[in-house]
Amino acid sequence: MSKSKRTISGRTVVITGAASGIGRALAQRLSAHGCAVAIADVDENGLKETDASLNGNTLVRVLDVRDAEAQRDFAAEVREWAPTPIGAVFNNAGVAVAATVLHGAPEDDTWLWDINFHGVVNGTRAFLPILVEQDEGVIVNTSSVYGLLAVPVQSAYSASKFAVRGFTDSLRHELRGTGVAAITVHPGGIRTNIVHNARFREGSDGIGMDREQMAQNFAAVAMTEPAKAAEKIHRGVEKGKARILIGPDAYLLDTVARVAPANGFEWISKFGNVLGKASGKLSQVRNRAHAD
Template identity: 40%
Template sequence: MAALRKINLQDGVAVVTGAAGGIGAALALQLAEKGCHLALADVNGAGLAEVAAKAQAYGVKVSTLVLDMGQAESAQGLLDHVLAHHGRATVLINNAGVALGGQFEQVSEEDFDWLMSINFGAVVRLTRVFMPLLQQSQAAQIVNMSSIFGIIAPPGQTAYSAAKFAVRGFSEALCHELEVGNSSVRMTLLHPGGVRTGIATSARLPASVTAQEIKLHQKNWQKALRLSPEVAARRILRGIERREPRVLVGDDAVAASWIQRLLPVTYWRWVARGMSRSFRDAV
């Protein structure tokens, strides 16, 4: 088997979904700083334009496309955009995602399917349509966003955890396929912990959830989101450059991985105690 060629981000072309804010925006700007050209996609056109303007200051080519990753045709639309504006791609970062709170019995089938289509379905669709283009490069990387909730599964996150565990399973299996096939394309699976993004405050909640419950939900989760997107992006880019198959982002993600392995059945009672203390100490 030939030695694995490292990724050189300079003069590469990175496709980043969910690039209008949070980790996606931080990744876009740090990629631009390294001299990587960008194709950025998000449903938030205003946020996307702002990130693109900042990235262009580094002298790289930046294209943007406003689209909803929950729509099946968006994957082909993004590929067509990249071919038209860049002609190639060396990194695909499947970062776009949404959140949905509430107990399983509160969550409608429609909302469950909505989240799965964006958080998991879009990952599969984009990976499928971009694979032939990525394979044309001597070294290319697919980067899929799972979560700490793709390691542990808390109550109130049945849809979100289902999607993130699905991303994990899909990515690990594909990673092994690419390795066995000695492909020029490799996989990096991300498990970020609590990163300060807007996903918690923008989460969709069932109609049966009261205003007081919504306020408490947002307050508690904001306390758990302690890592800045910029710090998270630096760790992720290091993993991409090294072509690491798995990147745990944040001390909480590392801790979750350990406790899940040590206590695969009973881990949640210990995690819940730790979270309760963290929320209390953060007040």
């Protein structure tokens, strides 16, 4: 499929989940590239911190992405405020749950699904009419590497991210022949607070570790800083990519999912120690090269 390059630098952009992590890094990068930035998040304090780090035009909205009506109101507000056409809408807000299927709580799954999937759908439906009327712009929906390959104790999270992938792929086909595009982003391990903010079912849930242990393990294997992720997303959007993988772990899991879709996790578990040691040695070589 041919790629259609586009420019979002200098245009208005919309970012949910902008109080921290990838969302904040995207806001900072795109603001620095001349974009008017409309940012939204349920975390008011974090949103204020993001706003304080930006230059240029900003619109700040405390928003629960689960609320479809609030999303439509936000879209109407952005439409009136935007000093330039909307170049991109980043439906980025997301949360995590760690629990086995056997011991998981339905209310936790519902909470996650309402944010990770329905929040993306709400944002897409709120802003898509504006982009279609413009006949330009892009919807950028954040999935995950776990939307490529599922792993234990992440059933709700993986399901929501597979759903985001399917929803966005379907939308992409519907938009063919228009000036509007749809993109999925599949981040690998990004150094954010998502694990610290996750819901856990500890004790008899079979996870085998508490929140702090899981956060430490995640921090040890997270390979990408949010600023680097934002750079990859920005460049990927402007290159016309339909799918953006972030981090070497994302490329690895994507390959494993293609080669061994039914037992990819077992493959990774079997060879994970070897790959981890190789990755560590490569990092040491890179660090020495940078030092020189």
